[in-house]
Amino acid sequence: MTIESHHVKIGFRLEVDEDGWPPVGVESVWAVDLGDATARLANTPWFVRGIANGDVVRTHADADGRLWAGDVVRNSENCTIRLIVLRDGGTAAARQSVLNGFWELRVGGEGVDQFKMIALDVPPEADLRKVQQLLDHGESKGWWHVEEGCVTPAWTTARESPDIHS
Numbered sequence: 001m002t003i004e005s006h007h008v009k010i011g012f013r014l015e016v017d018e019d020g021w022p023p024v025g026v027e028s029v030w031a032v033d034l035g036d037a038t039a040r041l042a043n044t045p046w047f048v049r050g051i052a053n054g055d056v057v058r059t060h061a062d063a064d065g066r067l068w069a070g071d072v073v074r075n076s077e078n079c080t081i082r083l084i085v086l087r088d089g090g091t092a093a094a095r096q097s098v099l100n101g102f103w104e105l106r107v108g109g110e111g112v113d114q115f116k117m118i119a120l121d122v123p124p125e126a127d128l129r130k131v132q133q134l135l136d137h138g139e140s141k142g143w144w145h146v147e148e149g150c151v152t153p154a155w156t157t158a159r160e161s162p163d164i165h166s
Contacts, residue, residue: 008033010041010059011068012048022047023115029069031057038073044080044109044119045149052078052150053121079122080149081135087143090116098144105131119149128158 009028016025027047031039037059044053048069051057054076057069088094095111095118102109102120105127109120122131132155138144148155 006032007042008039008067010039010057011066012045012051013068014047031059033059039067039069041076044121046082046112046115046117046119048149050150052076052080054078055150075152077124077152077154079120079128079151079155081120081122081131081151082147082149083118083120083135083138083144084147085111085116085118085144087138087141098138101134102131105134107131118144122155124152124154128155129161132159 007030010031012027012029014022014025014027016022024047027045029045029048030042032042033039034056038056039059040056041051041053045051051069051072052075055072055078056074056076058071058073059067060070061067083098084090085095085098087098092111092113095116098118099109099111107120107122107126109118111118122128135146139146
């Protein structure tokens, strides 16, 4: 993503559970200011649940001028899937290998070293069933842990559909 003058940071407040996850109380996500107290997210969130890249959220500024996210105004139909990479200790090379595998399925994403984590941006035109099969396969092999951060009805339908190749 190239940051341009119309990009702004939108803050999302997070609840940290008793295990200390997520490891932050606020996540900032890049967004495009649409000029009407809304913004379209421009990258995949690491920790915020229920939102995805491309979603439009209502915004409000605090007394210091910082923008905070409100309700989702329009869903993008993208899904956010997060992986904690376990294979090879979650090294940069292991994370890149995982990203390359999903890229073949038209799924983008990025990794972060600090948490050995990948955030996947699954567009609606991807073969959702194949993406789910790869996620399940990697999890069964112990390559990663999966969290569905934001899924759509299409994702759920694909999950529930029988596998014709079984």
